[in-house]
Amino acid sequence: MKKFIxxxxxxxxxxxxxxxxPFQYIKNDLSKRISNSETLIIxxxxxxxxxxPNTFNYSVxxxxxxxQYSFIKEFExxxxxKKVFLAFNYHNLSNLYQNRLLNDSILPKWKEHNLKLxxxxxxxxxxxxxxxxxxxxxxxxxxxxxxIDDFAxxxxxxxxxxxxxxxxxxxTIQIKDAIFRHWLNPKYVVQDKIQxxxxxxxxxxxxxxxxEVVLLKMxxxxxxFNNIPSETKKELDSFSYTNGLRLLDLHARLKLQNNxxxxxxxxxxxxxxxxIVVNYFLENELSSH
Amino acid sequence: xxxxxxxNKNLKLQNLLLLGASxxxxxWWDWRFLSLIVFSSCVDYYVGIALSKTRNHNNRKLLLLxxxxxxxxxxxxxxxxxxxxxxxxxxxxxxGNPIEVSRLSIILPVGISFYTFQTLSYSIDxxxxxxxxxxxxxxxxxxxxFFPQLVAGPIERAANLLPQFYKKRNFxxxxxxxxxxxxxxxxxxxxxxxxxxxxxxxxxxxxxxEYSGSTLVxxxxxxxxxxxxxxxxxxxxxxxxxxxFGFNLKKNFAFPYFSRDxxxxxxxxxxxxxxxxxxYLYIPLxxxxxxxxxxxxxxxxxxxxxxxxxxxxxxxxxWGALNALYFLPLLLLKKNRINTNTVAQGKSLPxxxxxxxxxxxxxxxxxxxxxxxxxxxxxxxxxxxxIFSKSLISMPGFKKPYLAILILLLIMIEWIxxxxxxxxxxxxxxxxxxxxxxxxxxxxxxxxxxxxxxxQFIYFQF
Numbered sequence: 206m207k208k209f210i211x212x213x214x215x216x217x218x219x220x221x222x223x224x225x226x227p228f229q230y231i232k233n234d235l236s237k238r239i240s241n242s243e244t245l246i247i248x249x250x251x252x253x254x255x256x257x258p259n260t261f262n263y264s265v266x267x268x269x270x271x272x273q274y275s276f277i278k279e280f281e282x283x284x285x286x287k288k289v290f291l292a293f294n295y296h297n298l299s300n301l302y303q304n305r306l307l308n309d310s311i312l313p314k315w316k317e318h319n320l321k322l323x324x325x326x327x328x329x330x331x332x333x334x335x336x337x338x339x340x341x342x343x344x345x346x347x348x349x350x351x352x353i354d355d356f357a358x359x360x361x362x363x364x365x366x367x368x369x370x371x372x373x374x375x376x377t378i379q380i381k382d383a384i385f386r387h388w389l390n391p392k393y394v395v396q397d398k399i400q401x402x403x404x405x406x407x408x409x410x411x412x413x414x415x416x417e418v419v420l421l422k423m424x425x426x427x428x429x430f431n432n433i434p435s436e437t438k439k440e441l442d443s444f445s446y447t448n449g450l451r452l453l454d455l456h457a458r459l460k461l462q463n464n465x466x467x468x469x470x471x472x473x474x475x476x477x478x479x480x481i482v483v484n485y486f487l488e489n490e491l492s493s494h
Numbered sequence: 495x496x497x498x499x500x501x502n503k504n505l506k507l508q509n510l511l512l513l514g515a516s517x518x519x520x521x522w523w524d525w526r527f528l529s530l531i532v533f534s535s536c537v538d539y540y541v542g543i544a545l546s547k548t549r550n551h552n553n554r555k556l557l558l559l560x561x562x563x564x565x566x567x568x569x570x571x572x573x574x575x576x577x578x579x580x581x582x583x584x585x586x587x588x589x590g591n592p593i594e595v596s597r598l599s600i601i602l603p604v605g606i607s608f609y610t611f612q613t614l615s616y617s618i619d620x621x622x623x624x625x626x627x628x629x630x631x632x633x634x635x636x637x638x639x640f641f642p643q644l645v646a647g648p649i650e651r652a653a654n655l656l657p658q659f660y661k662k663r664n665f666x667x668x669x670x671x672x673x674x675x676x677x678x679x680x681x682x683x684x685x686x687x688x689x690x691x692x693x694x695x696x697x698x699x700x701x702x703x704e705y706s707g708s709t710l711v712x713x714x715x716x717x718x719x720x721x722x723x724x725x726x727x728x729x730x731x732x733x734x735x736x737x738x739f740g741f742n743l744k745k746n747f748a749f750p751y752f753s754r755d756x757x758x759x760x761x762x763x764x765x766x767x768x769x770x771x772x773x774y775l776y777i778p779l780x781x782x783x784x785x786x787x788x789x790x791x792x793x794x795x796x797x798x799x800x801x802x803x804x805x806x807x808x809x810x811x812x813w814g815a816l817n818a819l820y821f822l823p824l825l826l827l828k829k830n831r832i833n834t835n836t837v838a839q840g841k842s843l844p845x846x847x848x849x850x851x852x853x854x855x856x857x858x859x860x861x862x863x864x865x866x867x868x869x870x871x872x873x874x875x876x877x878x879x880x881i882f883s884k885s886l887i888s889m890p891g892f893k894k895p896y897l898a899i900l901i902l903l904l905i906m907i908e909w910i911x912x913x914x915x916x917x918x919x920x921x922x923x924x925x926x927x928x929x930x931x932x933x934x935x936x937x938x939x940x941x942x943x944x945x946x947x948x949x950q951f952i953y954f955q956f
Contacts, residue, residue: 209667212671213674216934220935223935
């Protein structure tokens with residue numbers, strides 16, 4: 206019996222070691238990379254391809270602020286006294302996020318993807334959201350499949366590279382789709398409060414740790430801009446002022462809105478558009494350059 | 495720990511611990527139904543004692559009928575009441591006199607079909623004087639409710655399991671390791687194969703009108719592997735768990751999809767139920783002796799009752815009847831016992847003839863499973879008709895390469911281990927330890943990574 210218990214214990218301990226050690230190693234490595242970076246970009250697909258020296262870019266396409274908050278919370282000790290660019294675009298203030306959480310049919314699997322991102326850097330599900338109810342966020346202490354996927358993606362994260370495409374926006378139908386998706390979808394039944402709540406939490410956490418927070422507004426096409434509800438425009442423009450934060454308005458500064466050949470769609474820059482943004486950062490925002 | 499370290503010196507205490515654990519396990523689902531299992535156990539325990547005290551034939555018969563009446567009564571009420579009431583009403587409707595019957599909202603107590611048959615076998619064996627009745631009430635109650643196999647079998651015979659409660663059990667290292675290995679393989683079959691197949695089988699069967707013939711074939715195949723993985727996986731887990739407690743349960747599956755004819759299939763599929771029906775129904779009816787019509791009648795009775803045991807639905811009856819039809823030619827031509835050994839024994843690959851026989855048996859089994867899975871007979875007929883349509887020759891939907899690979903892995907490992915008790919019993923025994931350990935860790939990885947969406951064990955509903 207003792208031999209059996211010893212062997213089973215050994216088997217389980219080895220399993221736990223095999224399971225946790227590589228994950229912890231890669232996580233520590235990631236943590237070091239964040240610590241060693243002077244600048245951080247936190248965003249979504251709009252900032253995904255901004256590749257700058259000495260900068261750690263955490264931009265996950267389609268991510269909501271609550272997932273970005275969980276990243277900042279998890280690496281809180283590494284994100285101190287840095288310059289943090291926080292993607293802050295009009296679509297971030299649309300109602301799509303909370304409504305997608307409430308109604309999975311709006312964009313199937315989006316909810317699952319984002320909720321998984323919340324605990325991406327944990328072997329057990331550490332973070333939960335007080336204002337997301339149990340139906341939206343069913344609690345599962347350990348999700349092994351997710352952890353294994355996360356582990357694989359962390360390995361890829363270290364290798365880090367995908368390249369933006371060089372395609373240009375084809376026509377306004379594409380842009381109209383985005384306008385519908387962001388502002389006109391009749392399935393949106395609630396006003397998004399979660400998104401704003403986590404934006405505030407992120408800012409408070411970053412400021413608490415001595416970071417300089419810069420809200421980053423990316424260029425978008427004129428056609429899309431003209432169709433954004435005016436109250437959202439007002440809300441976005443007044444937010445930085447009321448919170449005493451700097452707004453880096455690349456839409457206004459770079460004036461790319463009429464150059465449709467620089468955009469892949471309504472507001473995602475292609476490789477050419479990206480290079481303009483990168484140059485701007487190199488010349489104006491990064492202290493060491 | 496409590497079992498092996500605290501109660502190991504006192505057999506009564508050890509049995510009491512098992513009984514308590516079994517009742518907690520069963521009561522966890524719904525404590526109210528514990529009363530049923532306790533009542534059944536009481537009746538059969540006292541019937542057994544009473545049988546040992548009387549020699550009067552009529553009294554003995556009366557005692558046996560009491561046991562059968564109580565057990566089958568419970569089973570009939572909880573499992574079949576609504577079915578009979580509805581069928582009765584349907585019959586009147588067909589005859590032009592529709593009547594209203596009230597449906598009872600009854601929950602089927604989990605595992606009732608299993609423990610009822612287990613406890614019935616005790617009464618029948620004692621009645622037939624094949625078994626000495628027990629006066630050890632704790633051992634008997636623990637035998638009826640033994641938690642590893644309580645809710646979905648294997649259906650144990652009192653002659654095999656009950657004496658194991660009388661003897662002091664010693665921890666056996668190799669048996670425990672073997673048990674762990676069997677649990678691991680059972681988990682693979684349930685969590686990886688069955689649960690993944692269930693997702694697609696459910697989608698295809700639930701929307702069968704929308705899919706092509708080729709997709710429906712794939713749906714039937716998914717269900718074929720789902721039911722095998724689900725049920726044989728549960729049996730492996732139950733047998734493996736019992737081994738950890740020092741008990742040996744009977745084998746319930748012996749690689750049935752490698753059978754060369756339907757008779758062999760039924761010797762390898764749900765063995766504990768098939769042998770139960772053989773011993774307590776088929777043989778008392780006369781078995782394969784007597785005139786031809788008697789043989790045919792007996793075969794149909796046993797298969798239809800077996801189908802009906804699975805559930806209160808005509809689909810199960812048809813499934814049973816279909817298997818009887820498959821079986822009948824073999825019996826009449828006296829070819830039902832030609833494939834009693836393992837296929838391609840001692841060889842790596844089967845002969846072309848054996849391969850053809852296996853494929854044919856597998857195909858007709860898949861066809862029969864359509865009735866087993868369908869919602870009703872109309873659904874099954876439509877499903878099969880749609881299979882044999884023009885769309886059969888088209889690319890199917892729901893092609894899942896990862897699942898195909900996992901199923902192939904299952905088939906490959908089970909083929910290699912087909913002469914053993916379960917798939918990985920001796921798999922990689924000549925490998926060195928690190929390699930063997932890597933193999934077990936790989937299975938664990940596959941279970942965690944490819945584990946499908948949690949699905950209830952199919953046989954819990956029976």
